[in-house]
Amino acid sequence: MTEISKFRSLGRSNRRQFLAGATALGVGATVLGAPRIARAAGDVKVLNWQGYGTDEAWSVDAFHKATGNTVTHDYYNSESEMITKMRTNPGGYDVVVTNCAWNNIASKEGLIQPLDPAKIPHWADLNPAFRDSPLLNDGGKPFGAAWVWGITAIAYSTDVFKESPATLATLWDPKLKKRVALRDDGIEAVSFGAIATGQDMNHPADLAKVKAKLLELKSNVALLWSSEDEWNKQFAAKAFDISVYWSGSALRSKTQFKLPVGYYVPKEGGIGWFDGLAVVKDSPNPDGAHAFINWMIDPKFYVEWATKVGAPASANPKAMEALPDSDPSKSFYSDQEAIKRLQFMAPLSDKEKQDYSDLWAEVKTAFAG
């Protein structure tokens, strides 16, 4: 990179920070028409969480050597910030990482463009459960390449349960008085309440039924956790025996912290999520963007990422197969039957989010009483 282009890119990122700040203050409307800034060809600008795979320096260097494209990054701290950044900076990004609950929102708003699978050689290898999901497709066209995925299901103490439980109903078992933990999250609680009452996880038709089911947990619930760190501390202190938990975290608790953790996806179902890689609308370098997406779903990148740094499960089964047999996530995520039982997180309206949060606040208040 020359001094001049370095200077330019500095100016651009400062301008973007200003734009984001201005929008956050609610005065952005007047500056949205800011002129687009020309960018050097062969530049791929990625919008993602910081430290989430795409910005690994060894991979960025290798990608530059292989394709001549320079990868630069901008980050978001929440999904709504991701949407805001694409809205306020048209033509500013090439690739964006969107969660399955947000890809439809971005495509419906015209913020991302359909992918061309012909430019992504690894496309055919992707697990169809994710690749062909309506959450990454819109109007019959793919808007995201399934990248990584994970599960929110049930973790239990192998000291207490000699055999893995199989159903979600175990959480309601009268024998587990004050031995159950849930995550303090309204959307997740409503999702599990909906699964337990046999409803659609994202948009349950009968919220009253969900509430009643959750209220029945009152005598069993010991605590509501909010972070992985807190979960590990309380689990290690034997504060609960069974809990709603994230798959990647359960794996870490087991392998890194040596806690007696077992994990299962209940027969009624579990919550699944996956992240997709999308090409941003008006991307100045769509070919580079497609090449980068192909690079990201390449088993070679995934194995290095997973073994060097640690990563969620790949949506490319060949990448999972390529993991060394010693890698615990290889067998952990290999149960195809469990994947079939998952319901995936879909976009929710603001009203649904607030309703679920209020329902959860009401349930928590009843728990405390």
Next chain:
Amino acid sequence: MSPRQRQKWAIFGLTGPAYAWLAVTIFLPLSAMLYCSVLDVSPLVPRPASFTLANYAAFFQKSFYLPLTWWSILLGFWTTLFCFLVGYPAAYALAKRVKGRWREALFLLIVLPFWSNALVRIFSWTMVLRQGGFLDMALHSVFPDAPAFNLLFTYPAVVIGLVHSYLPYMILTCYVSLQAIDDSLMEAARSLGAENTTVFRRVVFPLSLPGVISGAVLIFVPVIGSFMEPRILGGAKGATLGMNIEEQFTVTANWPLGAALSFTMLAIVLVIFAVLYPILKRRGVWA
């Protein structure tokens, strides 16, 4: 420059920085939040916002906010009461009975918990209070047949953790006002035939009330907004309004509702003090 003018400038120069600091760090953020509380969408959403009072109405419309608020206030009440019951005698002993080196050493012990991280302190309580924890083991080493003892994830656990966190405020404010009481007043009371309890009831305690009150205010206000201690020590039994406010900012990203709830809580605190003020004023505490 006349001396009067010079004095004016001196006052300005001495107090100016403090007021400027308060204006920037308290007044501005509070005004921004007040503005936020009457918007219908969060300022992070790039959609023009309009003004509404719906966020304040939500507090009365939704069934769970009143019990949440009541529990928060009770939590503040119990924590303040126990801080007083434990802290006042300690402050009295420090101010009137202990002298010299010992006083310094005891002070150090009181302030010591402040030097450790609050989160670490609260997590260490979970090890003491849980089944199989230190208290449980101690109890069973004396009474092997006693039933299992588990305070963790109960209301008392939250009060215990909060009393531990806020006790130093009560001790320090009570100490300051007890220390200021002239010993000759007590001698005078005694010389007029008052017994020790009467001296305390009629002389010492009324004179130390300002310290008790300021300690109580310092404790009551943050406790009713607390969310970390109730979450860790109370588990599912620790629901407070503060936790719900936190959730509006971090989970639902509904800043306007969170801001409106914060101001509602502030209003409740002000109402409580407005009711108490005439009573305290009559007793000459805030003279």
